[in-house]
Amino acid sequence: MTDCQLYLITPPAIDNLDGFAHLYADVLTAGADTPAQVACLQLRLKDVTEETILRAAEALLPLCRRFDVALLINDHPHLARKAGADGVHIGQSDTPYDEARKILGPDASIGVTCHNSTHLAMEAGEAGADYVAFGAFYPTETKDVVHRADPDILDFWSRATTVPCVAIGGITPDNAAPLIEAGADFIAVSSALWNASDGPVAAMGRFAAVLGPRP
Numbered sequence: 001m002t003d004c005q006l007y008l009i010t011p012p013a014i015d016n017l018d019g020f021a022h023l024y025a026d027v028l029t030a031g032a033d034t035p036a037q038v039a040c041l042q043l044r045l046k047d048v049t050e051e052t053i054l055r056a057a058e059a060l061l062p063l064c065r066r067f068d069v070a071l072l073i074n075d076h077p078h079l080a081r082k083a084g085a086d087g088v089h090i091g092q093s094d095t096p097y098d099e100a101r102k103i104l105g106p107d108a109s110i111g112v113t114c115h116n117s118t119h120l121a122m123e124a125g126e127a128g129a130d131y132v133a134f135g136a137f138y139p140t141e142t143k144d145v146v147h148r149a150d151p152d153i154l155d156f157w158s159r160a161t162t163v164p165c166v167a168i169g170g171i172t173p174d175n176a177a178p179l180i181e182a183g184a185d186f187i188a189v190s191s192a193l194w195n196a197s198d199g200p201v202a203a204m205g206r207f208a209a210v211l212g213p214r215p
């Protein structure tokens with residue numbers, strides 16, 4: 001039994017926004033009322049203009065609202081605010097937490113990358129982060145990762161604090177179980193869903209099976 005939920009991350013490029021929005025709606029429909037119900041979507045577009053990010057947010061936000069999914073924007077607190085998104089995810093080299101909080105206000109969700117460091121996570125948690133993210137747990141082609149994390153950090157973190165933790169990096173339906181068992185509150189997934197050979201909806205079904213029944 002788990003209350004771990006799915007945290008989806010968009011592909012780094014979306015060529016056909018209408019097509020992607022339809023696919024996203026299908027994924028959310030497949031996940032609705034299942035254990036894998038999606039808690040969050042992070043819009044993570046790289047090497048695109050601010051206008052492109054805002055247009056994507058505008059297309060995806062109504063679907064997020066309809067299915068009660070939080071929309072977070074990667075890297076850009078100003079764009080998150082402009083888009084009316086629920087918050088931002090920032091890394092260690094992005095806008096500092098305090099500045100992001102000033103831009104977004106007290107009600108926004110702000111998540112912080114903490115690699116494999118409980119020290120970074122303590123700093124983020126004490127500053128007020130809504131979640132901390134550990135990774136990469138497995139090899140990934142979505143991003144060049146420097147830091148690798150071990151499930152033990154999830155176990156330690158979930159016993160020691162009440163700040164939610166996200167596990168990220170190469171997570172698939174086949175390798176997610178140790179992270180869920182170790183205490184991840186969310187598993188963040190990109191390529192295992194969007195690039196699944198039998199399609200994202202089928203992959204959603206496999207994540208639902210791994211997450212098991214809700215408590």
Ligand SMILES: Cc1ncc(COP(=O)(O)OP(=O)(O)O)c(N)n1
Nearest residue numbers: 075089090091092113133166168188
């Ligand atoms: C949930 C989650 N965790 C970690 C990251 C990585 O953030 P960052 O280190 O800023 O790297 P980029 O994603 O910006 O390339 C994330 N995006 N989401």
Ligand SMILES: Cc1nc(C(=O)O)sc1CCOP(=O)(O)O
Nearest residue numbers: 135136140142169170189190191
């Ligand atoms: C965006 C990102 N950040 C990571 C980190 O370790 O901080 S790993 C990663 C890629 C996540 O995509 P996939 O599920 O395709 O591996």
Ligand SMILES: [Mg+2]
Nearest residue numbers: 075090091094
């Ligand atoms: Mg970043």
